[in-house]
Amino acid sequence: MVIEQVLDTRPTPIRVPTSFLIQLASLALTCNYFQFQTQFFQQIKGTAMGATMAPSLACLYVAAFEEHHIYKSEWWPLIFKWWRYIDDVLLIWIGTDAQFFGFLDWLNQCNPNLQFNHYIHHSQVDFLDITVMYQNQKFTTSLFRKSTDRNTLLAFDSFHPHHLKTNIPTGQFLRLRRLCSSTTEYITQAQNMIVRFQERGYPYKILKRAYKRALYVRDFLFLKSTHQQDPTVNCILPFSTSSKTISALIRKHWAALALDKFFRSLRFMYRRGRNLRDILVHTVGHPADMTYEGGHRPCGRCSVCQHTNTLTQFAHPHSGCLYKLSGTSDCNTRGVVYVITCPCQLLYVGKTQRSIKTCIIEHRSSINISKENAPLVSHWIEKSHTTADLQFFVLEVVLPPARGGDYSLILLRHEQRWIFRLNTIIPHGLNSEIEWNHFL
Template sequence: MTSSLSQYVDYFLHPYVAKLRSHVRDTLHVIDSISEIRWKPTYLWATCDVTSLYTCIEHARGLEAIKYWLDRDPSFPDKHKQFIIECIHFILTHNYFLFEDKFHLQICGTAMGTRFAPSYANLFMGHWEESSFWQNTLLGAGLVYYGRFIDYIIMIWDGEASVLSGILSSFDDNLLGLKFTFEISKLSTVFLDLALSTDTDLNIITTTHFKSVSVNSYVHASSNHHKQWLNNIPLGQFHRIRRNCTRDVDFKSQSVSLGNKFLSKGYDPALISDSFDKVSSSDRSTLLNQSKNKQHKGLRLGYDTPVVHSGIEASTLRFITNYNQSFKAINKILNDHWSVLKCDPHLGPTLQDRATVTYRKARSIKSILAPTRLRSSSTSTTDKLQQGPLGNHPCGRSRCITCRHLLSQTQVCSSIRGTTHAIKSSINCLSTYVVYLIQCGCDLKYVGRTTRTLGTRFLEHRRNAIKGLNNHSLSRHFKTFHQQDPKTMKVMGIETISPNTLGGDRFIMHCTALHIMVVAHLYIYIFFANKYNIILAYIFTLTHLSIST
């Protein structure tokens, strides 16, 4: 409903984001910003994360922040300024989403999927920084570096950890409803896809950060894509590691792991070797400068510089179509008749000399037989998701590990009140957008959510329990009380969410509905029992709008 309007608004807001003094564009921007910093023994790393930023911005305060930045630009006409504000108000107050076959209106915050949301959230945080953060003289006295990527903040601070901890804790005391979580370390930190640390000579060292639960998700070499596009994937990933890694030894180490991932995806060993050799022979500083020049082209920084919104120069008209093996013939036909378009007195001057064709992934047998989104028909979305008996059922695959742990039940019982919740969908390990429950042998329950298949997410939990990882409550519990043995781990789906729900990240919007509209069947209450160093998760049926814990 508001998609095109959101794109229009973002065209005018985005240039102001680049002018924020805290703005972090991407990983390369961070590397460039900290490259001249000489580490001192008294320095500390700190990262902060704003909790649920998109959904906590009150409309009035968000519009106030946008008006603040527009008013600082003398080149922006007052009438157009008011029009932009009214457009944003319309977008915020007309964000409808579908939940349980009923449309609901989001009454607080902005939709995560709408085009202008990142710029809107960035400028809102920038307004908070101007009115509060930059006014903190105690923090400013020790601040060496500060950068922010939307709701994720990185700092380098000179001083005591206890003092910095007190300052960061005070961030929660604001009138905007912002809540922060933070981590402080003297040794290292992680920001975006960078792992940052220092060496014995007090130089800042960066490497590419891979999550401990990350899996090999690269496109298979046999995928129906343009061959040139597929062959460029290893080269692009080696370039990424080369730019991120300060030291050659780290680059070579991570390249070995990356090469093995491509081998397992069916890529030609010669292609992988050639890509590595090409990147390893390149100078890292040259790669960084090339990327920086591309991204800084046309970008002007400085608060006193007016933002000029001009048309796109040297635009390229692209013919976008599904890839097929006749792509050479398509290119030839377009270029043979390109002169017809070039002869047009109005269109001709805006076109490039030759046709540019962009191929997207074509439909495969898998996408036809097992589409990720059900086709619309006269039946409701809920009816489509419930093709089969309600409750949890095995997927039928003979080697499915998840099915061995699946609880084939049609209802879930509350651990607190003893009441039951009927499962209203037909769920198996191939179901997506699932709220699920995992139960261990000691009858403790963990409730989670996933946008991927239930089987994929459960196998991650199972693998983490076997590894004994401490970064998640579930795997930590199995390490402490079950000797990392997942045999007693049982799983079941509680609810599935329609894949046709409108707007942005559909699953997150569903969870937003649970809090804003209070229409859920379950409320999840987590109690931290520090004395026993375990986490007990209870679920119970929601019967009142106000809940006493």
């Protein structure tokens, strides 16, 4: 296995045994599956597209192929240059056309898992995003764009951080300058790029600044960067309408954190927040026979039914906000977030993976024996409530993830969100705190 061969070349001492890493790699490569409707399918050949280790594996596999076949073959003297990016190869052939096609036939017979297509030209060839030209015994390069490429540049009026949108042209013009070997070619291609940016609403002032910045820096773009340890603390926030307010609040109180030597300087970075697609589109659908109209009712067959509120929606006793119950439930429903109400109009939010009636029986037992292990029981004892005063209903039915996962953590997060949303922390409710660490 090519991964094992590479790992065996590591210098000693080796912290992590090769056998352990091979076992992890085997799991990542052979346990790929996907779900279509209600059926699961496992991939039995190749590597899943989009897998994190797929590019690395492809590089190692093709590199091993080169070592075993290309470099030691009789064709190697006819290859003047050989460049490869993952599994795409650019080569300069100094033999005849007939010899090249013979080499290609031999190449496709070496390994059935690797089959090479080709494009051959005597003066110009396109490779990835670059066009390589040979004219007057000299190589020149320029930008290559497929005829089918669309203008997918980020629209300037999109909801993204302003500094990100103003820096996109800079990055694109620097990339263009690196790909164009001559200043004349850069100027020509830059005019086309300016048009594409203007079609997406970018101001000409930003484009002109980015164009000029890249015009005379081509030699510097090929210098190796020197990475130094950055003491800056990166504060990563989801980008939203509140991002500026949050960052301003953190900066206002940064002096208190800066007393610790770890917090030298601060830099805010943003990740994409949830958009309409995240909210509306789900890769796993709900079962067709599941009812989601919502509502809680007693099962009619247990002692907990006397404590059950029959509801399809409820109004918050303090704010008056109306909430629609999610999922159809009764005393036997499992995996729920529930609400317990008391005569004082205070709410307690809880969650359980077991049936809700089992959880309510435990609450009732704790009240009967005065087991003060939670604010709920302490309040019941302090106010001289009885177990008959205990009323509950299921607020939300949380389905287990179809693809597996930490169901307990998912339930806990749903519970914490409802505690925050309904404001049930003491003294406004009967919950002790919100456990924010479960969202990290």
